[in-house]
Amino acid sequence: MKPVIVVHGGAGRIFKDREDGCRSGVTRAALKGYGILKHGGSALDAVEEAVVVMEEDPHFNAGRGSVLNEKGEVEMDAIIMDGKNLASGAVSAVKCIANPIKLARLVMEKTDHMLLTDQGASAFARGMGVPEVPGEKLITERSLERWKKNLEADSNPQQFQKDLGTVGAVAIDSAGNVACATSTGGLTNKRVGRVGDTACIGSGGYADNNVGAASTTGHGESIMKVVLARLILYHMEKGKSPGDAADSALDCMKTRVGGLGGVIVISNSGDWAARCSTQEMSWATVKDDQLHYGIHAGEWHTQPAEEAIGSRRC
Ligand SMILES: COC(=O)C[C@H](N)C(=O)O
Numbered sequence: 033m034k035p036v037i038v039v040h041g042g043a044g045r046i047f048k049d050r051e052d053g054c055r056s057g058v059t060r061a062a063l064k065g066y067g068i069l070k071h072g073g074s075a076l077d078a079v080e081e082a083v084v085v086m087e088e089d090p091h092f093n094a095g096r097g098s099v100l101n102e103k104g105e106v107e108m109d110a111i112i113m114d115g116k117n118l119a120s121g122a123v124s125a126v127k128c129i130a131n132p133i134k135l136a137r138l139v140m141e142k143t144d145h146m147l148l149t150d151q152g153a154s155a156f157a158r159g160m161g162v163p164e165v166p167g168e169k170l171i172t173e174r175s176l177e178r179w180k181k182n183l184e185a186d187s188n189p190q191q192f193q194k195d196l197g198t199v200g201a202v203a204i205d206s207a208g209n210v211a212c213a214t215s216t217g218g219l220t221n222k223r224v225g226r227v228g229d230t231a232c233i234g235s236g237g238y239a240d241n242n243v244g245a246a247s248t249t250g251h252g253e254s255i256m257k258v259v260l261a262r263l264i265l266y267h268m269e270k271g272k273s274p275g276d277a278a279d280s281a282l283d284c285m286k287t288r289v290g291g292l293g294g295v296i297v298i299s300n301s302g303d304w305a306a307r308c309s310t311q312e313m314s315w316a317t318v319k320d321d322q323l324h325y326g327i328h329a330g331e332w333h334t335q336p337a338e339e340a341i342g343s344r345r346c
Pocket residue numbers: 042043044192195196197198216217218219228229230248249250251252253255
């Protein structure tokens with residue numbers, strides 16, 4: 033099987049001042065994940081490392097750069113899933129952790145559980161020797177400004193679009209295994225303890241070698257109502273291509289619950305799609321050693337991966 037990776041840096045509005053940062057972030061993440069796959073690494077390692085790249089990039093709403101809750105704190109959700117055996121690990125409402133996706137992987141591999149939250153997740157992280165970072169280190173000027181401007185919590189399902197993007201990745205490795213990973217700071221001014229779609233299996237992501245894998249972004253409460261990632265895989269099981277399955281599922285979310293969002297999808301034969309019902313979503317993929325990426329509808333850049341690695345720090 034030829035390895036393929038697809039990443040997203042969140043659906044919503046991406047204004048001019050953020051465009052270059054988002055393009056460069058998603059392409060660096062896709063190239064990092066592809067490098068792992070090309071060296072025989074697993075889809076699981078590739079999606080984890082690709083998400084780590086974006087968690088460390090303040091252009092995205094994950095890790096450093098996460099949006100702030102009603103109290104002005106960072107509370108993050110993340111999930112990872114292995115399509116080989118349907119193993120999955122997630123964390124929700126975690127603070128003071130640089131890479132929630134790594135903690136989600138530890139939940140998957142070192143516990144009998146699938147989701148650890150808040151203080152329990154922190155205690156587990158300490159037990160695993162994951163270093164705590166001061167909460168302020170994860171806060172950027174931009175997230176602080178957004179929080180101050182928006183002190184009143186807004187329940188409008190379109191509101192998330194003004195936030196930076198959640199991040200995610202899906203991949204298939206040379207052994208034919210698929211995996212997904214998603215990580216987010218959630219929604220600005222969310223209630224303390226609000227858990228979004230990202231931590232919920234089937235909503236924030238799903239991976240099954242029998243079908244493929246999906247990672248989602250957008251209005252979390254809407255995504256959870258339609259269990260977006262699993263809905264996409266359901267459509268693929270019924271014979272739809274990744275692109276058609278993504279369109280149908282996003283359409284259902286819009287018509288049934290008025291929610292907008294975006295998804296990346298890969299099939300177990302290596303076909304992929306990146307789709308959104310928002311105006312923009314940053315995405316990138318590497319397949320057959322070619323990097324493709326874009327943000328706006330119809331925007332599509334292609335560059336040989338080797339050349340792209342040379343011109344970026346990956
Ligand atoms: C682009 O924004 C997001 O993806 C937010 C995330 N889905 C949440 O609701 O927690």
